[in-house]
Amino acid sequence: MTADSPHRTGAGAQEPVGDLVQRASQQLSQLVRDEMRLAQAEMTEKGKRFGKGGGLFGGAGLVGVLTLQALVVTVIAALSLTMDVWLAALIVTGVLAAITALMAALGKQQVGKASPPTPERTMDSVKADVAEVKEKAQR
Template structure:
């Protein structure tokens, strides 16, 4: 009850609440917009970092290939001290071919395990759920 002893009317009691609700709605809208801008800026920064990281990984992969080529040349040079150069190169090439074949077989095995590219267990589970729901709906 106000200090002057009068009773507040419904309109005066509702006005401040309405203003508070309106202000809260505006502040919430502004907060959501600010958070969206912050998220956008953060994702943009992360995207740039992912791009740089991907480029650096690509460069590292290229350097790795060059390193392996240098290692192969070193192995050929070392073997050529006791064998003819052609024999040393043939031995190193044979070893690299064997490593390649093993890696290809292991990679194919992993891909075969992943095929077909659909969540088979989940599909079976969903089908079972649907069947159970249909069964219960028919009762």
């Protein structure tokens, strides 16, 4: 065998290129599989944390609603020191109803501005681009 032969024997032996490519391919496949397992484990851990975080946010929302209810009762109790309890409750209920109506009207206005749920400006821009391309293609 010559010095530049792909198959050498002895202490300085090199593997054939095909064997090296095959081994590199196997190692790369194993590396990709290992990385995928690692990514899956990481995403599982993150998913658990997101679940716990979501549960805690939900609990905080519930406690926040209970806190607001306690605040409403406190306001009614404070007003009842100067007027009848029923009148204090009626005043607080009226204020809350007015806030609710205002928020609903503002919400409806915002939804109206968002309708229809299509990217109109982008669609108009694409139509203009298509028309310009057609015009240049006809020249």
